[in-house]
Structure formats: C-alpha cells, structure tokens
Amino acid sequence: MRVALVSPYSWTYPGGVSRHIEALAHELHAQGHDARVLAPFDPVDRLSTRLHRGAEPQAREAPDWLIPLGRTFGVPANGAVSNLAVTPTAVARLRNALATGGFDVVHVHEPNAPLLSWDVMASCRLPMVGTFHCFSANALTNGAGVAFGAARQMHRLHERIAVSDAAAWTGQRFYGGRYRVIPNGVHVPEVAPERPRRDAGRLRIAFVGQAVERKGLPVLLRAFDALREQLPVELVVIGPSEEEVRRVAFDESLRGVTVLGRVDDETKARELADADVLCAPSLGGESFGMVLTEAFAQGVPVVASDIVGYRDVVSAGRDGLLVPPGDAQALAHALRDLALRPARRQTMSEAARRSAHRYAWPRIASRVVGAYEDAMAAPAPSRAVARFAVEHGLRPADGRELVTPQRMPRPDAPPADDVAGRRARRRRYARRGLVAAAGVGTVGLAALGLQRIGLDSIAESFVRSSPPWVLLALAVFTLSMLFRAISWHAILRAAIPDAPLRQVDTFRATAIGVLMSATLPARLGEPSRALIISRRAGRPRERLPVVLGTLVSQTLINVLALILLGTVMISSIRLFKDGDGALLTLTIAPLALLLLVLAVPYLLRQRRFHHPRLRSVQQRVRGWSHALRDGLRVFIQPRNGSIAVSAQLFAWALQWLGCYLLLRAFGIHEGLGAAAAVLFAVNVTAVLPATPSNLGVFQAACVAVLSAGYGVGQADALGYGIVLQAVELVTAFLVGMPAMLAEGVTWRDVRMRALHASPVDLPPLPAQHRAGAEVES
Template identity: 55%
Template sequence: MRVALVSPYSYTYPGGVGRHVEALAEGLIGRGDDVRLFAPYDPDDRLARVMHRGVRPEPRPAPSYFVSLGRTVGIPANGAVSNLSFTPHAVSTLGHAVRDGGFDVVHVHEPNAPVVSWVAAEAARVPLVGTFHTYATNGGVQRFVSTMLGARRVYQKLHARIAVSEAARWTAERWYGGNYVVVPNGVDLAAAPSGPKPPADSEHVRLLFVGRAEERKGLPILLRAFEALRGAGIDARLTVAGATPEEVEPYLLEREGVEIRGRVTDGEKSRLLHQADVVCAPSLGGESFGMVLTEAFAAGTPVVCSDIAGYRDVVREGLDGVLVPAGDPAALGEALHALAIDPARRARMARCARERAERFAWPRVAAEIAQVYERAIERAAETAPSRLSHVALRAGLRPADGLPRNPPRRIPSIEPELPGATRRRAFRVARRVGIAAGAAAGVGLAALALQRIGIDSIVHSLLAATPVWVLVAFALMCASMLARAESWHAILRAALPGARVRRRHAARGVMIGVLMSATLPARLGEPSRALIVARRLGRARERLPVVLGTLVSQTLLNLVALAILGTVMFATVGLFRGHEGALALVAAAPFAAAGLVIAAPVVLRRIAPRRFGKIHQVTAKVRRAMVDARRGLEVFRHPRLGSWAAIMQLLAWGVQWLACYTLLVALGLDHRAGIGAAAAVLFAVNVTAVIPATPSNIGVFQAACVAVLSAYGVGHTDAFAYGIILQAVEVATAFALGMPSLVGEGMSWRDLRLRALHASPVELRVPDRSDRRRAKAGA
C-alpha cells in the first residue's frame, strides 16, 4: 500500500503529533508499505530562531521517506506553541504531491490545523483518513475553527476518522461531529531498555519529569510538591528533561536535589526513564494522550500523573500508576511520598507498567491503523457517486464515509468532578467578578470625573504644576523607599540572628516589591520582596516563612503611621465631626493586630482537639502561620533594633507625607490644603489600596484624592490633576528603583511574577520519619 502521511507541524520542533507520525511511518514501512511523510522542516539558523521566539530547532536529519514543506512560525495555541507552515512553497509542494503521487491513501493528521492539513484534504483524490490528536474545551476557539475556518467541511471529506483517545474523540464529536474510531498513540518497545532497573530503597527515590517548561505541563506544581516531599524527610532527586535551565529557573526557589538535563536525545530519554523510580506528569489539562506515560511503561517505570481525561485512557489507577487531582501540589506530594516509602509497591507497579506497554506497541497500533486504511478504501469504492453527489462530496457538503450523520452536539464533560469543585469554581467566579467590578468601578469613576470636570481643565492644571517641586517630590519618594528598606533590614536582623542579612538585599527586596505592586492588580509585592531576600539567606524554603513573618512587623508599624495620619486628618477637617469614635478605633487598630498575632497561637492550640480532624487541620495551619508571624515580631524584643526599625519606618512615612505636601505646592494648592490635607491624601490612597483591583489602583486612586481634597475646599479639577501627578510620581519611583534592582538580581519581571505566584509552601499530611521507623520496628 502506498501511503501519504501529512503532518502540519515542524519536523525539527518535534512534539507529540510529530513523533507519532514519524513512528507510524516507521511502523508502516516495517509492514512493507510504501510511505512518504510530508511535514515542514526548519533549518537551524537565525531566521528559524526569530520565527520561534528564540527557540532553536533540533538538529534532526531527515529520513529518506521525508518530504520537506518549508519553514514554520511558532503560534501560541492550547497552552503550548504550534509550529505551523503558511508558505506558498508548502501549498504548492503538497498539492502537487498529493494529486500526482499515486497514493492509495492520504492520512492527514490534525485536519483542522492550518494550512498544510487543509491543502492535503482539498487536494486528495484518493481515500482520505484523518487523525484527531487534540483535546480542548475552549468553545470559542473550536467554534471559530469549525465554522468560520471551515474545519467541519474539511472533516466531511474524510472516509475514516481516528481519535487517539476518548478525550480526542470527545473534542471531535463535540465541536465537529462525525464518527470516530479510537486508535491510541504507539510506543517503540524495541528501543526501550529491557534490563533490570536500579535497586530501589525507602530512603531514596529518583523522580523524572519529561516535557517543556510550560505552566500547562504542571512543572511549577511538581516543584512545589518536590520541595514538600524533601521537607517531609524523603531523600528525593528530581531530574527535569526536555527543558533548559533558563526555562526552568523562573519556577525554582532553590536548586538542591534538582538536576536539569535540558534537551535530550531519544536514547538519553529512554535511559532516564529506565533509571527513574517514578515518572511525574502533573499536566493541568489540554492533554489528549499521555505519550510520556507509555514511554515510561515501556521502560518499566510507574507514573504519578494528573487525573485528566487524556491520561485516564493510559493509566490503570493503582496498577501501573497513580492519578491525582490536577493542580494540587499537596495531593501530588502525598502520592509521591506513599510510593517513596514503599519500594515493594513500586516494584509491583513497574511489572504492571511493562505489561501495560504491550497494548501500545507500534506493531499493534500500526496494524489497527492499516485496518482503518482498508475500511476507508472500501467505503470510497462503495460510495461511487453520481455527478451531483460527486460535487457534494468534493465540496464537503455530505460525509464521504457513508455513515449516518452525527452532527456536533453537547456532550457531558469527561473530566472528573472533584470534591469541592463546585465551591471552588463559584469562588473563582466570584473573585473574578469582584476584580472585574472593582476595575470597572475604578475606570468608571475616572471616566465620570473626566466627563464632569473636562479634559481641558485637567490638562491645564497638570501643565500648571511646577516641575522643580515635582522633582523634589520624586526625590522624597525615593528617600522614603530607602528608609523603609533600612527599617526592614533591622527587622530581618532581629528575626534571623544567625543569618548575614545585607542592606542591599533588603533594599532590592523593598524596591522590587513596590514595582510588582505598581504593575499587577494584586498584592504580589509582599511575597516578591520576601522571595528576593529568602533566596539570599541559604535554604530559601526554610527562610521564606520567617521572612514573610517580618512583614507583619512592618505592617504593624504601618498601622501606627496610618493611625497618626488619621488623627491629623480628623483634626484638620470637619468631615468627620461627630464620628470621634472612629478615631479611637483607628488608634487602637495596631495594638489589636499585635495582640491577635501574639495570642492566636496559644488560643488555637487549645481549641479544635484532634478528634475534630478537619477543624484541627485548619486551626493547626493558622497557628503555624501565626507562629511564623510572631517570629517576625522578634524585633520588638531588641530595644536597639526595634527602636531603629520603628524610627526608620515612621521616618519613611513622614518623608512620603512631605512628598504629598510638596506636590500640593507644585500645583499651587498649599494655600487651601496644607499639611493636614497631605496627611489625609496619604491615608486615603493607602486604605483604598488594601485590595487593588487594577494595577496601581488606577481610577480608585484619583477618586480617593478628589474625595479627600474636596473636603479641604480644593476644586474637583485640581484634585483630579493632583491624583494623576501623585500616582505618576509613585509609579516613576517604583520603576526608577525597581528595574535596576531586578537587573541586579539577574531576574526579569516575568520570572519574579512566576516565583511569587508559586511561592506558598505545601504541607503534606504524611507520617514523619520517626513514625515510619516505629511502624517498621513494630512490623
């Protein structure tokens, strides 16, 4: 049989589909078929790196049956990058080859992917087979592809349709309709290591991750689970293959126990799979099939992977692998811990894995696909059409397979419904709605102010500002940041007496934290600056809770400063007359917060006894957090460091207060709004920024300035202009100090954002090492 295999993806940027098609070609050739593989090919040059965002193609020599379709461009899709060709050369070469190549069957992979697959489907004059590799739940994208781009019409031309898994069949039937047979991806058992695996023990476990450093692949989740596993006393080693150190670095907090191998050859990958005790595949979704799982099975290695649709077709729970909830580092860590302490179980699962791999052996898979080819040829012969029917078939207006119509329809989800998923989904929706509502309110307030006040008036007020005083305010803001850094340095020295805390690290942390707070609609500034310092103090994961606890000390000092500002505000404007009780509450807030932090660990220890399991777990977690926070208050037990930290933190607020007043002078508003108005503005913008809905709290910031300054007799136009200038000075300060600090730390904004998002520690509910030893002794 003469077969044309068509892949839309680059041969030198291999992914799951590309490797599947190449292995299928080898399998069919081994059966005696005449095969040609058509796919794009990117040479290793500068243009290829430019077209793929700096990623180099792999140096893969083309086999004799390969026909190049030219270059590709990398396009983000489904949480990954699709390397597709759109060149006239590809269209011309493939069209002529498919029409005039004398093939018995044309097998198109991903018929919905532009442009190569479409050309093959349109040009074919022989039986046409299509394989669907994708699992996707994004309705908007799939509807656009199926209707606007005509993929559904292309599918009508297929004489047989294959899905590589139930997940891929669900996607195809949901969005494109039709009838599909499931034929899984194959694995080369002959190339897999067949010797005995290295001996395993209960105190040491070798983990392996194979894949790209993409969030969709779940590498950040695995790294957090791995750190928790080592924290639970397991001597674990993690090898990351398929990603470079530069790609993995943004997700790492510390490198101990982690080996990054970068890009590896197929032979090296097989060896790593054989040497590993467990292969980890913590993908978050979007996987139609687990090729790395079948490769692990072929090497005799069990897997721990996410319980997602594409993986459940491969893994038999408890026999050759363990399924855990996707995106749950604690569940992943606990599953790895259970396997790490039970080498006998790992050995049983390894034997089952080798047996399971037989189902996916390429000779068997190639034979199943050849049977599909034969059915396609039979169907094409049975449906010899009239001229009118021929036109309908060529146009894709009727199905070429002759089977009953099966239009796209709603199908129940095949993803597992996890306990509490509805509650978590409702919380996520409520959070997004709240953030969107806050952002809309801020933008709406700004737009309303612009409409009522008038843009011309605001621009005139901005231009009337004295540049020298604006520069003075900018300098004062910078000085305020330095004072805050000095205060935090004293707090860190008290909390970490055995560590060498450098001033420049504390200063960089403060400045980077301000930059992150100014550019993101969430309070990532605090964890960002804690990460910067913790990574400089040895074992980052051990230091991070204490460093985070030191932020409590600064927060309490900030509350004291806000109480002072609030007192000045209440005393200088009549807006709050008759509400003197609010003054007492504001003044008492710092002391109440300090009392809560000090007393909470003692109180929580006495409540929620162990017989109330869930309540005890929650209170224990809160208590540990409070203990870490209380360690951050250690500075107040050292008179010298405590007084210095308080003086510098309050000085920072005082300098910032002076900067706010300087901007009033710059706009000529100091005769109406004096030092009390500056205190009121500083108080208001900090209170409204507790939970920022937009980056830098844009909109709400200006509204707070207008509301406060109006009470001091300042017109709305001047007050709005003041809010714009004040925020501009704060953002300029954040960038002027934060960007050089990021460069000094050798990090990018994206790197720090990823680390901050994945910085929270994971706690495993597992027995500690002493409990395990007692259990062994008892046994």
C-alpha cells in the first residue's frame, strides 16, 4: 500500500503531531508499506527565526521519504504555537505531489488546521483518512473553521480517527461525523532499560515540553522550589532553552535544575530512563499526552494533571498520580510522597512498563492500516446526484448517513452528581456572570454618557485641546515614575540592606509594574514588580514576603498623599453635600485595608485553630506577617525614611501637576484644586479595578468630579478623562517596554510569573525521614 501522510505542521519545529507522523511512517515501512510524508520544512536561517517569533528551527536532515512543502509561520493557537504553511506555493507543491505520487490512500493529520489540510480535503479525490489530534472547546476558533467550510470539507473523509475520546469530542461537537479512537503509539524497547535505584528522599524528576503556560512549567518550578528545600531532588527539563526556563522561573539561579533544551529521541529516551518520575503539570488543552506513554515505555511512572487527555492514559495510583491542574501545593506533596517511598516508585515503574504495551506502535499502526483498508473499500456513489453531493461535501464519502455536529457535555466537566463539581460550575458561572455584568455595565454607562453628552460635543472638546500642554503633561508623568522608584529603593535598602540592588533595578521593576497594572486586571503590577526585585535581590523565596512588605510601606505613603489631596479637594469645593459624600467614604477603603493588614498578626496570636488545615494556614500567614513587618523598617530609619516619604510625595506632586497641565490643555481654568480632586478620585476608584486600567470607571470619576464639583461641561470633562488615561497608558508603555527589554523578559513572561507568584510551603518532614529512616506503607 502506498500512503501519503499529510502534515500541516513544520517538520523542523517538531511537536506531538509531527513526532506521531514520523513514528507512524517508520512503522508502516517496517510492515511493508510505502509511506511518504508531505510536510512543510523550514531551513535553519534568520528568516525562519523571524517568521517564528525568535524560535529557531531544529537542524534536521530531510529523509528520502519526506516531500518538503516550504516555509511556515508561527501562529499562536490553543495555548501554544502552531507552525503552519499558509502560502500558495505550499498548496501548489502539495497538489502536485498528490497528483503524481500514485498513492492508494491519503492520511490527513489535523484536518481542522488551515491551510494545507483544508486544501487536501477540497481538491483530492483519492480515499482519505483524517486523524484529529487536538482537544479544543473553543467555540470561537472552531466556529470560524466551520464558517470557512471546514465541516463540509471533512465530509470528503472516508474514515475519521481521533487519538483520544477528548479529540473525538472536539470533532463531534463542532464538525460532526463518526470517529474511531486510535491513540498515539510509542516505541517500547524490547529489553527493559535498567532503572536507577535511589534511596528514600532522593528523586530525579523529568519534564518534557515547551515553556508555554499551558504546559505548566511555572507550576512545576514552584513545587520543585519548595521540594528542594527539604530533600536532595533534581529536575531535568527537556525542550525549552535555559533562557526560556529562567524567564518563567521564580528563582533564576535554577538550583538543582538541569536544562537540556531540544534533544534527539535517543537522548530523551536515555534521560527518561534515568528519571524516577515524569512530571506533566499541563493546565489543559491536551488531547492525549504522548510524553506520558514515552515515559511508560522507559518504565517511568508519572505525576500529571488531572485533565482530560491525561486522565484516559494514567491509571491513578497504579502507573502514576493525578493532581489538580495548576495546584503547585498538591503537586509538591505528590512528588514528596514518591521521593520518600522508593518501594512504591518501583511498583509503579513496573506497572508503567506494562501500560506502555497498550500503545506499542506495531499494534497502533495495524489499527491505522485497518482504517486505510476501510477507506479504500468505501463504496463510490453510483448516481450522478450522489456523486455531486459527495464531491461538494454535501454527503459523507463513507456512504453512510450524515452525522451533524452535536451539543454534548464537555469531557473535562465534573460529573453532574458530584457536589464539588456542582460547586465548581456555580463558581465558574458566577465569575462569568460578574465579568459579563461588568462588561455590560461599562458599555451601557459609556453609551448612556455618550448619548447624554453627545459625540459632537466630545469631538469639539478634543479639537479645542492644546497638544503642547498634553506633551508637557506626558513628560511630567514620566518623570514621576523616577521618583516613585527612588522612594521604593530607599524602602528596600531599609528592609534588605544586604541585597545587591541598584537604583536602575528598582526603576525597571517600577516601570514594569506600572505597565502590567495598565494592561492587566486585578492590579497584577504589584506582584510583578515584587517578583522582579525578589529575583534581583537573591534568595527570592525568602525575600518575596519582605519585598511585599515594602509595597505596604509605599502604600502607606500613598494613603498620606491621598489624605493631603483630599484635604485640598475639600477645601476647594463643597462637593460632599446633598448625598455626594460617597467619594469621601471611599477614601476610608485603602486605609481600612492597611489597618487590617497590620492587625492580622495580632489577631492570629489571639486565637489558635484546631483544624489542621486552618492551623497550617494560620502558621503560614504568621510567617508572612513577620516578613511583611520587615518591609516597614523604613519608618524607623530617619535617613531612608525621609528619602522614601519625600520622593514618593514629590512623585504625587508631579502627577498633580500633570493633571493640572491637562486641565490647561482643555481650557479648564479651575486651578490646582480641580487637579487634586481628579487625581484623588481616579486613585480611590482604582483601589479595586473593575476593568484593566479601570477603563470606563476612570472617565466616570473625572466627569463626576469636574462636572458636579466645578461646573465643567460634561463633554470637556469626559474628553479630559479620556486624554488623562491615554497619557497614563502612554507613560506606562514609554517606561515599561524599555525596562522589559533591559530586563530580558516579555510581557507574557511577567504575566506568567505574576499569576504563579505564591511560593509553596510544605509541612516539615516526618521525624523518621529527617533522621534518614524510611517508612513504607
């Protein structure tokens, strides 16, 4: 049988699909078939690197059975990067190869991936088999594929294969059709590799995957960071470069971590065989998880996320353990349990080796060949009308009844009778409802405001504004960032005097924090800048609570600045009469929050919890509260304290001046009192931002203060609010982007660190293990 294996993905940027196709081709050759792979091929040059966002292709020799189809582009998709050929040249080469190749059957991999897979289904008239590798519940991207005719093109497939039930769900949900589940295969060595035997407490962990958030590497690094504080453990990272790992790691020293980068299959198999456990902490989006079966083939048990795709491969408690996705604490506990119990590791290793035989390539390839034979045996329509319907994708080519897309429960949804699942669903729906309500409310208020004020009036206000004053305000806001950094540097010197921190480090962290706060909700800029400084200070696990304490110190100074601004505002207008005192009430919120933070250690000392989990949380918070207090040392050091307070207040004064300059730009002559009121209002309403940069609420605060308190026209007030926020955003990008470049990180790196910032704290080791003894259950 002569088979064409069509891949939409680049051969020199290999991923799970490419590795599957390569292994299938080898096995088909071994079984006496003639297989050819038709795939894009990116040469190793600068253009390839530019087309793939800085990622270099692997230097791979093209085998004689590979027909290259040209270059690809790196396209973000499903939480990773898909390297797809989307040029007419690639399509022409593919069509020519299929027309002249004399193939008996065409095997299209990932039929829902544009552009090559779609074109094969549209133009080829040979028997076709399609394999669906991906699990995706994204209605937007899959719906776009259906809108472009992908579902209709798939009717031309004579047989459909899915590598897992999850991948079959994606096909059935969005494209319809019938699917036979044939999992990914794995090469199982004929002779089992010799497994290492390490003592209790020692553990060698392997990770294989990309340094993308979906693969969960930051979660594993957090768990490993806690684990290595107690045990002599090692982590081997295969796939990402050392630079990529450093950019997502909490501790950039990577103590105990060996980064191998991209390796060939032989090296990967050797490293897996030398590991005690493979860790696969993916957050979702996995349809099967070839790396799990690759570990099983080497007799290595796994600790993996309890997600669809992995759940069908791992027999929990037998050949691996499943932990909640994204839960670094649970992951650390599972790994520590295996580290302390070598006999259990050995039992699970034997079970993993047995599990691998279910996925051995000879068995899997034989099932795939069976699908080829069924595709070639599919009856051709005899009538002209039926032929027309099949050729145009109106009827399925397999000759059976049409199966349309079906609405089905997601495979990763908890069971309907599961109490925890129902609670999780309610929380998810509540979050979505709140987000939707906030979005609808923001849009509604904006529409109402525009309707009342009038677009013509707002446009006229913009036309009357003076660009030189706006540019001067931008310069003043940018200068204020420098004095914020000076203040924070003095606070850091008081809190951690032995840390090798430079003023430029503090400025970069401040600038990056401002940028993250401007582009992300929930004030993620604060943990972002704390993480950057913690890494620069060394021993980030110990330093982070202290650095967070310095943010509390700076916030105390900010409260002082708000009180001063509020005093100026109240003295300049009678804003708080006739029920307009809500804004004054909001000023209490940040002060009350700070008082609560300072009171937490006292409250925790007064009560002892008896529940083990509550007592653990209490002890953890106590430790953090002591570290937070270290961040307040600046107030007992006259020199550093005076620098911190004066520099921070001067930064506020510059922002006040910037607000005043923008008032001048709009011809509003209400003086410094109005500028103080605006600055006060937008900062108080931003304590709990409803949207990124508090968009919408920011403008509403400006309109409320200027129109109600100073009689400024609503059009001018709204125009002022829009320009003021635009100036703040431009300031954030002007100082934040160069700081990121100098720090060697990207926006995505900082976001990932901020989302996975909290360190993992493990309880102390049992006394038996601290003494070096071993306890087996």
